[in-house]
Amino acid sequence: MVSSNYMSGLFGRSPIKPLQEHMYRVYMSIKHLSPLVEGMITGDTKAILAAQAEIVKGEHDADEMKHELRTHLPKGLFMPVDRRDILDVLLTQDKIVNQAKDIAGLIVSRNMQLPAQMNDDFQKLTNRCIDTVRQSLNTINELDELVETGFRGLEVDRVETMIEKLGVIETETDEMQDVLRNTLFSLEKDLSPVDVVFTYRLIEWVGNIADNAERVGSRLSLMLAR
Numbered sequence: 049m050v051s052s053n054y055m056s057g058l059f060g061r062s063p064i065k066p067l068q069e070h071m072y073r074v075y076m077s078i079k080h081l082s083p084l085v086e087g088m089i090t091g092d093t094k095a096i097l098a099a100q101a102e103i104v105k106g107e108h109d110a111d112e113m114k115h116e117l118r119t120h121l122p123k124g125l126f127m128p129v130d131r132r133d134i135l136d137v138l139l140t141q142d143k144i145v146n147q148a149k150d151i152a153g154l155i156v157s158r159n160m161q162l163p164a165q166m167n168d169d170f171q172k173l174t175n176r177c178i179d180t181v182r183q184s185l186n187t188i189n190e191l192d193e194l195v196e197t198g199f200r201g202l203e204v205d206r207v208e209t210m211i212e213k214l215g216v217i218e219t220e221t222d223e224m225q226d227v228l229r230n231t232l233f234s235l236e237k238d239l240s241p242v243d244v245v246f247t248y249r250l251i252e253w254v255g256n257i258a259d260n261a262e263r264v265g266s267r268l269s270l271m272l273a274r
Contacts, residue, residue: 063120063129063134066117067134068188068191070138071189075182077102079178080102081148081178081254081257082171082175084099087099088155103149107145111142111145117138118138121135136267137267140260140263141260143260147253151257162247165231166228169227173224173228173254174254176224178257181258183217184261184262186210188264188268190210199271204272207272210265211266211268217258225254
């Protein structure tokens with residue numbers, strides 16, 4: 049649980065620091081998708097439930113921070129970053145961790161297993177989607193430096209390069225999803241139709257992690273353009 053004194057200290061300085069802290073908590077939750085998927089692949093129920101518990105806890109902590117930030121976000125005219133931009137980034141970050149919670153819930157509630165032919169590629173997709181969140185965190189952590197430099201100079205070039213890298217990683221996850229969908233399509237006739245539907249959904253939801261991480265970078269890119 050986030051302490052009120054800690055939160056007061058954060059919000060007393062700037063809305064940017066709590067936004068960065070929120071993204072850090074999102075990332076720390078998202079990291080547990082990797083052992084979650086590994087547990088699904090190996091049939092390790094204990095590992096699956098442990099990973100789910102960590103994801104749910106992380107989502108709860110991030111949700112508390114989201115509500116605190118929205119409640120305490122200044123409404124005045126002297127914000128270093130537009131209030132709407134802060135809220136847009138916050139809500140996009142929130143979608144990332146909410147999706148992770150949904151993924152864990154789906155795997156646990158349906159006791160999901162993948163066709164063996166998909167296991168390695170699905171683990172790789174999951175890990176690469178986690179990479180997008182880490183890159184998004186690294187990018188958001190530059191926001192205070194951007195404010196200090198007035199969104200000008202070498203710092204802007206540095207952040208633009210980071211955003212470009214984020215886009216490249218997200219594109220890789222799109223390609224990995226296509227491979228998995230093609231594999232699943234080739235196996236459909238031997239699988240339960242219900243299992244096929246939920247496996248497609250699982251692929252989509254994991255991909256959404258990378259999509260929303262990339263959108264965090266896109267919002268920051270819009271800030272740079274203003």
